[in-house]
Amino acid sequence: MTVDRNAPVGVFDSGVGGLTVAREIMRNLPSEKIIYFGDTARLPYGSKSPETILRYSRQIIRFLREQPVKAIVIACNTASAFALDTVRGETDIPVIGVIEAGALVAAQKTRTKRIGVIGTEGTVSSRIHERFLKSIDPSLSIFGKACPLFVPLVEEGWLKDPVTYEVASRYLADLKEQKIDTLILGCTHYPLLRSVIREVMGDSVELVNPAYETALELAALLEKKGLTSSEEVPEGFPYRFFVSDLAEKFTDFANSILPYDVTMTRKIDIENY
Amino acid sequence: MTVDRNAPVGVFDSGVGGLTVAREIMRNLPSEKIIYFGDTARLPYGSKSPETILRYSRQIIRFLREQPVKAIVIACNTASAFALDTVRGETDIPVIGVIEAGALVAAQKTRTKRIGVIGTEGTVSSRIHERFLKSIDPSLSIFGKACPLFVPLVEEGWLKDPVTYEVASRYLADLKEQKIDTLILGCTHYPLLRSVIREVMGDSVELVNPAYETALELAALLEKKGLTSSEEVPEGFPYRFFVSDLAEKFTDFANSILPYDVTMTRKIDIENY
Numbered sequence A, B: 001m002t003v004d005r006n007a008p009v010g011v012f013d014s015g016v017g018g019l020t021v022a023r024e025i026m027r028n029l030p031s032e033k034i035i036y037f038g039d040t041a042r043l044p045y046g047s048k049s050p051e052t053i054l055r056y057s058r059q060i061i062r063f064l065r066e067q068p069v070k071a072i073v074i075a076c077n078t079a080s081a082f083a084l085d086t087v088r089g090e091t092d093i094p095v096i097g098v099i100e101a102g103a104l105v106a107a108q109k110t111r112t113k114r115i116g117v118i119g120t121e122g123t124v125s126s127r128i129h130e131r132f133l134k135s136i137d138p139s140l141s142i143f144g145k146a147c148p149l150f151v152p153l154v155e156e157g158w159l160k161d162p163v164t165y166e167v168a169s170r171y172l173a174d175l176k177e178q179k180i181d182t183l184i185l186g187c188t189h190y191p192l193l194r195s196v197i198r199e200v201m202g203d204s205v206e207l208v209n210p211a212y213e214t215a216l217e218l219a220a221l222l223e224k225k226g227l228t229s230s231e232e233v234p235e236g237f238p239y240r241f242f243v244s245d246l247a248e249k250f251t252d253f254a255n256s257i258l259p260y261d262v263t264m265t266r267k268i269d270i271e272n273y
Helices: A019-028 A050-066 A077-090 A099-109 A121-126 A128-136 A150-156 A162-177 A190-201 A210-224 A247-257 B019-028 B050-066 B077-090 B099-109 B121-126 B128-136 B150-156 B162-177 B190-201 B210-224 B247-257
Strands: A009-013 A034-038 A071-074 A114-119 A141-146 A182-185 A206-208 A239-243 A265-267 B009-013 B034-038 B071-074 B114-119 B141-146 B182-185 B206-208 B239-243 B265-267
Touching: A009 A019, A009 A050, A019 A034, A019 A210, A019 A247, A034 A050, A050 A071, A050 A077, A050 A121, A071 A077, A071 A210, A077 A099, A077 A121, A099 A128, A099 A182, A099 A206, A099 A210, A114 A121, A114 A128, A114 A162, A114 A190, A121 A128, A121 A141, A128 A141, A141 A162, A150 A162, A150 A190, A162 A190, A162 B162, A182 A190, A190 A206, A239 A247, A247 A265, B009 B019, B009 B050, B019 B034, B019 B210, B019 B247, B034 B050, B050 B071, B050 B077, B050 B121, B071 B077, B071 B210, B077 B099, B077 B121, B099 B128, B099 B182, B099 B206, B099 B210, B114 B121, B114 B128, B114 B162, B114 B190, B121 B128, B121 B141, B128 B141, B141 B162, B150 B162, B150 B190, B162 B190, B182 B190, B190 B206, B239 B247, B247 B265
Parallel strands: A009 A034, A009 A071, A034 A239, A114 A141, A114 A182, A182 A206, A239 A265, B009 B034, B009 B071, B034 B239, B114 B141, B114 B182, B182 B206, B239 B265
Antiparallel strands: none
């Protein structure tokens, strides 16, 4: 198979959260084009079963392959936890998730060897961070906590609200008691709650946002496979956005977090893939 | 077309919420069999577009027609708002929603002619209650308020929690100021927050839960169409439950709100309908 090194990178998520990952790729790999897909018709992924998330991920990968893309970033922790291993074996282009890069950094940063992981129910109950971290260093202790209200609170825009603070205090109480020194923000929405989480956990706990590390992992992988773009500055606006529902609402959100004016998002029928 | 009067009634919702409607049908129409479908793979419906909700509703109706059922209850306010009118014209069996029955009761109960409606973003922005209520009595004043955090709070099980009280106080402040005397609980999850909503609104405001009225509307409709079951007590366990994801989790919730031991829920692939 010949892959065009100047083809775009595919990035997908259940909705808007993965834009925090796309943003890091834009900042750190400015010569790469991106096709982003947000599965807004079927979000959230965090409360659904592994089989369902795998089916959804396969449909999205079929869509992205058709564009075509040269590599795929699963910018959703739940889909990374449930689908990455399987789809890697089914796809002839490189696929990476957001779990490993973040976990690696956490393993490097911790001094007390006590690491917390917060995420959706699906991500936390999969214990995927724990398995990966223990394979790096079996002496690490990992403490997971699902925070199901964080995504709806972000979507309501209550980012620095007393209600959000109270919810965070309750969710994070166990992790504080466990005296972790490093906390992985294991859901792409959570960096938007960084200031509340910081206030609850205190300055002594390092917060790890896997988005930046994932962009660096992508850069290294493209380099290794000889797939780094040869165009220094891609022509025109190098980013395209697709969703499965409500393109306008997505565009508004994209404009609020990306340093570009996203003028058009196309809606596609993902169930047909 | 010949419809079997002893066929089951189909009831559907985005997830578990519609079980509050199924429960009223069980209580008030004990000779009717029920096939319930919860679209747990694609919930929630409240934040998605009219086109997407219509497409989902059509798939579910195709599934229910195949069973076959003799009538369909859309036990979800958002789907009632976005799909009922259209699917009624496409289906040769009776279809009812949960909007009209609740609105009728609210119109009868109000004395000050000031009615509040709470529901999902989709239901409230559709203004369907307002249109229906004004067609009954143009002098009514209707005040709508979307409460997007209520469903996740119910799903987290924080039914009588200080956080839920604080969220409810904030959402309902405008409606209190408008001095409504009647409040329609326009989402099937909300009756589970009844005690918090009552505490915030005070005893002078009548809370309308459309589930009971919908069961009565169904009874009247079956009677009118000659479709009332002729079996006084259906044989065996007359209720069957289907979902699109995580059958076990659904069964646990069903057992917590239904007066029966729901032992089995079947998972089907709704995207194939």
